[in-house]
Amino acid sequence: MIRVDAAEWRSTIAGFHGSGCTLFGFLTGVDRGDSVEIIGRVAHPESIEAHLISTTIPAGGTLPSLNDLYLGASWHERETGEMFGITFAGLTDARPLLRRAQQGSPPLLKSSVLVARVVREWPGAAEASDDGRRGGNPSRRRQRPAGVPEGFMQDEADGRSAIGGT
């Protein structure tokens, strides 16, 4: 993997494009805490030549888009931008793919709380002795899934189980 400064992200990949790596593989991000690492792959369509390029930008930062070099990069940049809360400058279509109007925190940041895990009853809570009823063991249902802060939505979760957990 080739690691470059953000300032050299576009010129490095443009260089590979110029030397025949015209096939866009993928682009994605990794949450590194205060920063987001962006990884892209480009390849030569007629040889085995391929390059993985990585750069790191501050959380919420900006990187120049590659969508004029590779049309196929648009989808990945839209997705990565939305999922990791970063901006690709020059991306012609930056509409979010999953969420309307970028509501809430970017889903693939580790700081995003897995709300669905709190509001949904864990299917693993059922016991055979519950005679087929689900959510039988209250202590198991209170388990806090990874990424959910202590006390998060506890009232709502309790209220829901009080109604649903007969």
Add this chain to the structure above:
Amino acid sequence: MIPDEAHGVIGLQPSACTSCMICVRECPTWCIELESHTEEVSEPGARRPKTINVLDAFRIDFGLCMYCGICVDLCPFDALAWSPGFDHAASSAGGLVHGINELVNWWPATNPSPAD
């Protein structure tokens, strides 16, 4: 040509499932649901009746499943298996939830039934 060992979809052999809940609890996407009850069976010669789990319902939501195979790997009774089946697309999200009847049909023909 799809090879027999392809990871297309997951099949269930209900007669081998002991309702142990391991797959349900280990599935990272919480997409397996199982309902069961206990029954007492008395065997001739046994001093006390023994309690067994009886499987009532088993559902995998293939709309949530990420095909990681953890359930197949962890089932201690080989009641789950990969199948090369792939044509389980549905026109609604609910159609991707497969119950016992569908999951039995996915049980790969090449696999011997562990219950036999």
